[in-house]
Amino acid sequence: GENVEQHPSTLSVQEGDSAVIKCTYSDSASNYFPWYKQELGKGPQLIIDIRSNVGEKKDQRIAVTLNKTAKHFSLHITETQPEDSAVYFCAARGFDGGSQGNLIFGKGTKLSVKP
Amino acid sequence: EPEVTQTPSHQVTQMGQEVILRCVPISNHLYFYWYRQILGQKVEFLVSFYNNEISEKSEIFDDQFSVERPDGSNFTLKIRSTKLEDSAMYFCASTPGLTSQPQHFGDGTRLSIL
Numbered sequence: 001g002e003n004v005e006q007h008p009s010t011l012s013v014q015e016g017d018s019a020v021i022k023c024t025y026s027d028s029a030s031n032y033f034p035w036y037k038q039e040l041g042k043g044p045q046l047i048i049d050i051r052s053n054v055g056e057k058k059d060q061r062i063a064v065t066l067n068k069t070a071k072h073f074s075l076h077i078t079e080t081q082p083e084d085s086a087v088y089f090c091a092a093r094g095f096d097g098g099s100q101g102n103l104i105f106g107k108g109t110k111l112s113v114k115p
Numbered sequence: 116e117p118e119v120t121q122t123p124s125h126q127v128t129q130m131g132q133e134v135i136l137r138c139v140p141i142s143n144h145l146y147f148y149w150y151r152q153i154l155g156q157k158v159e160f161l162v163s164f165y166n167n168e169i170s171e172k173s174e175i176f177d178d179q180f181s182v183e184r185p186d187g188s189n190f191t192l193k194i195r196s197t198k199l200e201d202s203a204m205y206f207c208a209s210t211p212g213l214t215s216q217p218q219h220f221g222d223g224t225r226l227s228i229l
Contacts, residue, residue, distance in 0.1 A: 042222050043121075043220035044220045046217050046218070091158075101210065102173075107157045
């Protein structure tokens with residue numbers, strides 16, 4: 001089955017700097033890669049996603065890149081702000097003929113943005 | 116923006132007791148999911164549900180677990196005889212229809228087994 005590895009587990013940056021979180025996946029048939037932000041006491045909130053037919057997607061300060069050959073994808077946050085502090089999870093959609101789209105998550109990255 | 120809502124936010128139960136966690140998915144969504152997150156660990160898939168039946172389940176989802184859509188709005192997860200290791204956050208998620216659509220998560224139920 002699919003396996004998703006995520007690095008780093010913790011990341012501390014200064015406000016205004018960029019943050020990059022990286023994930024790798026094992027199943028070359030996976031075709032959907034969302035990123036979720038989880039704040040304390042809340043459920044995962046989708047912040048951006050990418051499908052395997054594109055290599056990059058951007059939404060304001062957030063961007064995701066996908067390298068299908070290397071089976072890795074990354075989250076880039078520019079001009080970080082204290083409110084970006086949270087745990088970020090990458091995920092991949094496990095795929096086979098009968099899959100109903102369950103997500104396989106990485107272990108999460110705790111991002112701390114220092115003012 | 117429509118949300119997935121879960122109740123209760125926190126459930127404390129004695130080991131061996133049955134517990135039912137409730138979810139109201141977004142109204143026009145057709146695929147429903149339960150995930151579990153043990154404290155400090157990653158989110159793990161439990162089960163997916165479509166057209167009033169289980170579509171897929173993980174190894175975690177053993178005979179102690181069951182899901183049901185008792186009416187047109189609620190989606191429930193039942194743990195028949197809880198164990199200490201069932202203590203976790205349980206998240207419900209839903210998606211509109213196609214399996215590649217984004218999954219929207221509720222804020223979870225914290226289940227504490229004593």
